[in-house]
Amino acid sequence: MTSENNREENNAASSPLHLRNKMEGAEQQKQKQKHHDDVEAGIGDGNVQDDDDFSDPFDIANIKTATFESLKRWRQAALVLNASRRFRYTLDLKKEEEKEQRRRMIRAHAQVIRAALLFKLAGQRAIVLGATVAPPSANGDYGIGLEQLASVTRDQNNSALQQYGGVEGIAEMLKTNLDAGIGGDAEEVLSRRNAFGSNTYPVKKGRSFLRFLWEAWQDLTLVILIIAAIASLALGMKTEGIKEGWYDGGSITFAVLLVIFVTATSDYRQSLQFQNLNEEKRNIQLEVIRGGRREKMSINDIVVGDVVPLKIGDQVPADGILIVGHSLAIDESSMTGESKIMHKDKKSPFLMAGCKVADGAGTMLVTGVGINTEWGLLMASISEDTGEETPLQVRLNGVATFIGIVGLTVALLVLLVLLFRFFTGHSKNPDGTIQFVRGKTSISKTVDGVIKIITAAVTIVVVAVPEGLPLAVTLTLAFSMKKMMADKALVRRLSACETMGSATTICSDKTGTLTLNQMTVVDAYVGKNKMDPPEDGSNFNAVVSSLLDEGISQNSAGSVFLSKDGRVEVSGSPTEKAILSWAVKLGMKFDVVRSESIVLHVSPFNSTKKRGGVALRGKSNSEVHIHWKGAAEIILDSCTGYLDTNGCLQSIGQDKEFFKNAIENMAARSLRCVALAYKTCEVDKVPTDEEQLARWVLPEDELILLAIVGIKDPCRPGVKKAVKLCTDAGVKVRMVTGDNLQTAKAIALECGILTSDADAIEPNVIEGRTFREMSDMDRERVAQTISVMGRSSPSDKLLLVQTLRKLGEVVAVTGDGTNDAPALHEADIGLSMGIQGTEVAKESSDIIILDDNFASVVKVVRWGRSVYANIQKFIQFQLTVNVAALTINVIAAVSSGDVPLNTVQLLWVNLIMDTLGALALATEPPTDSLMHRPPVGRREPLVTNIMWRNLSIQALYQVGVLLTLNFCGKSVLNKDDDGGHANMVKNTLIFNAFVFCQIFNEFNARKPEEFNVFTGVTKNKLFTGIVGTTLVLQIIIIQFLGKFTSTVRLDWQLWLVSIAIGLFSWPLAIIGKLIPVPETPLAKILSKPYQRLIAARDA
Helix, strand or coil: CCCCCCCCHHHHHHHHHHHHHHHHHHHHHHHHHHCCCCCCCCEEEEEECCCCCCCCCCCCCCHHHCCCCHHHHHHCCCCCCHHHHHCCCCCCCCHHHHHHHHHHHHHHHHHHHHHHHHHHHHHHHCCCCCCCCCCCCCCCCCCCCHHHHHHHHCCHHHHHHHHHHHHHHHHHHCCCCCCCCCCHHHHHHHHHHHHHCCCCCCCCCCHHHHHHHHHHHHHHHHHHHHHHHHHHHHHHHHCHHHHHEEEHHHHHHHHHHHHHHHHHHHHHHHHHHHHHHHHHHHCEEEEEEEEEEEEEEHHHHHHCCCEEEECCCEECCEEHHHEEEEEEEEECCCCCCCCCCCECCCCCEECCCEEEEEEEEEEEEEECCCHHCCHHHHHHHHHCCCCCCCCCHHHHHHHHHHHHHHHHHHHHHHHHHHHHHHHHCEEECCCCCCCCCCCCCCCHHHHHHHHHHHHHHHHHHHHHHHCHHHHHHHHHHHHHHHHHCCEEEEEHHHHHHHHHHHEEEEECCCCCCCCCEEEEEEEEECEEECCCCCCCCCCCHHHHHHHHHHHHHCCCCCCEEEECCCCCCEECCCCHHHHHHHHHCCCCCCCHHCCCEEEEEEEEEECCEEEEEEEEEEEEEEEEEEEEEEEHHHHHHHHEEHHHHHHHEEEEEEEHHHHHHHHHHHHCEEEEEEEEEEEEEEEEHCCHHHHHHCCCCCCCCCCCEEEEEEEECCCCHHHHHHHHHHHHCCCCEEEECCCCCHHHHHHHHHCCCCCCHHCCCCCCEEEHHHHHHHCCCHHHHHHHCCCEEECHHHHHHHHHHHHHHHHCCCCCEEEEEHHHHHHHHHHHEEEEEEECCHHHHHHHHHEEEEECCCHHHEEEEEEHHHHHHHHHHHHHHHHHHHHHHHHHHHHHHHHHHHCCHHHHHHHHHHHHHHHHHHHCCCCCCCCCCHHHCCCCCCCCCCHHHEEEEHHHHHHHHHHHHHHHHHHHHHHHHCCCCCCHHHHHHHHHHHHHHHHHHHHHHHHHHCCCCCCCCCCCCHHHHHHHHHHHHHHHHHHHHHHHHHHHHHHCCCCCCHHHHHHHHHHCHHHHHHHHHHCCCCCHHHHHHHHHHHHHHHHHHCC
């Protein structure tokens, strides 16, 4: 049941495969060892085992960890009439295999190149570089051609690189300044794009509308109906002539074509929404150095010759050559398939597009873009997305299968009963004559009668098998994703959107999520002297000032430069920007200070060490300084002395308590505390060999403290309200931060995560190290009480997520760093930050929060609950129509041999129920009431007892009224003596009243639990538009299309009767909502026979 689909960009292709595979393997292993109902959410191992050993194939709670076999299994178990449409937005298993084969082929090509390169290296060491490489040929304004340049990096040709003069020679040929980058004006960028190509690759176009028409046509029942219509058309025209004989067959054909057209239009609109969203996913933003300034731009705007800074977590945006690197390590698994981390230096300077920076920092010169890179070729060949199913979609396939089996059984019963009555002479025409008399009725009339019976039975199947039910999830997700973009959330994985509705806890970062990420230095200690104001450096000794300037400017990935309008601008992370800005106010000349020393080695900051260091040698002397910057208490523990404001070295001994108290006081005021320290290193202890220097571990003991700064990062406005909203909704918010515990505690109190100082005690507030060192049992005991975890490492965050999931929580996690990737992947919903988040974090996440704001996370929860609620509204509405239509036709067929709702009428009802109903109800915007109820359990039945009550009342009412009209209609209408016309009026009234029941019941479905079903109805223009359109079309059908629909015009009294019958469903719904429902889900009892049937099918 594989669909042949053209899909949008597959984002999974660009994620590091080794990380993904490793985690999936670990998850599957974990599932074998532990069997928690709601926790190990890979494949639904059933757990519905009261009396039967049953594993439901449609129970897949977490698509991220689902196995290939479980995905295949539910497809095989589903009852499907139109596979190409039903499985359009699910993972195309066949194409996924083909895509992996293409990846392997391109990787194999890369590995062959590397093998050849290793073979060459031995010879290159012994051979003096000669004329082994063709000299560069000019390319317009540039001194080297496109293919020559691209092949240097693609083939990793060190020999050619050296002959061209190394990276400096290439830069000269490309007219690039390795420090300032290219000029960056529009004319130059266009020139480079024309000469070397753009950093884009061909993306396969979305399917045309005609393709959607073709797929809608694939429905088996519609094909049978068209064949039956053609046969009816031929027989009708033969027996009754062209003028009258084409109506029956023609009307069915028109109705089927209308269904196909409306279905295709709805599906086409969805695909356009997904295409737009996928374009957003591909638009990676990164920093580029142009004209001496760091500019943020799209990855698509990069050109050959650009100088790109790289830091941990970045994606290498194009092929290039390393200019300078410090401990730069690249994860090339997305290209090579190997999980080995490659270290880059002058001996191995080639960087491949699509790889990730695993550690360190550096800058690169872009030499190949777009399809001139292996990454571009790979993405161009697999840019067709193979889709992804969601847990709700899979469960709805189970519901559709269950309803479909019932519908098929009913249709078969109706077929057998009608055929039996027809051939035994019990079926009569509207005028009372017997339809079939053995030996007298002609073959053509017999065939025509049988075709009508088959058509009626097939139409029941069309109505009974809700093909549109699983697709309603896609519809509501497409709608929700578009609206969520406006709420600053970009959904990368569809399943996360609905899983968020079940979230019971959110583990949130502090910096930038709960706070504004607008940092400024508000407190500073130099020696024991507190600077007031912190920008006043007038009392500094020249030695202290010089060391501070040196440490701040060189031990930073940020930069200070003049903007185009001459203002001083600072770039870098928020913490670095705050410290650099502080130093500039103190009088630091950034470029001058950096030019006075040479960087020997860099130990980049990461969230595990919580510090970063740099080794420098002065140009005017041979003295080597090692500067460290990081978490204040960690740096302080490594210090043995400090410099006072006079530049005199003092022992820290007795004064350590003073500094600790200073740090605690700043932290209590919710300030981030950062310390700056240094030490002088003896020259003979500094490695001289480049390889040894690259592996040098900077000494981090016996440091001399220079300064401690307190950085203010205010809470975001509205975050306290957002936290309270989560608490009211039954979602516990936990802060997990690398910051000082005191700082974290102060911010938590400010945000409302902690309600009072009395709550700020262990285990509510805990350090990451304490949690890490606990036993498994103790961790499980305290995990659910933790509100704040301070000084946590990424591994602590991962451990907390694993523990909470083991305890049955549905966990959402926010993260922005590369090291957050495992926790983001492990969580039920991973939320990465769009502004501060690294590409590695984004690719491991399910949803990107574009504004890094916690309030946007809460909006995602709201939308997640809305998806679930909208699907339930649609199910209630659709099941009511199913039950009523099937019951009416079955009872009428068995008792009288005639069906009051004919083929064309049922197709129109199917259109209202399926496509139009989904559009109206699945696109309801979220309401505030959604956040005043507990989270939706992942194993809770889709059809709740409240829904069963509502639909049973409405279905019983509709069946009762319409069957009364069917059997007693003529006498009620006083048309007993009116022959065939009376029968037509009766059937038309039944059809009209039935449609009006659905129109009015659509309002009831909007609010299954509320008395006022009209709240917010005017805000949903799509709903009112569809209800209005349905009403107008119904009037047209009855008044003007009687020949096609086998109806007659109704007088105004009968129109009022139809409206009154439909209108009564409103007060009936209010009365029904007063009836209490049992707590035990009815679905659990009803599912037993269904479970046995599915188990038998699997066997």
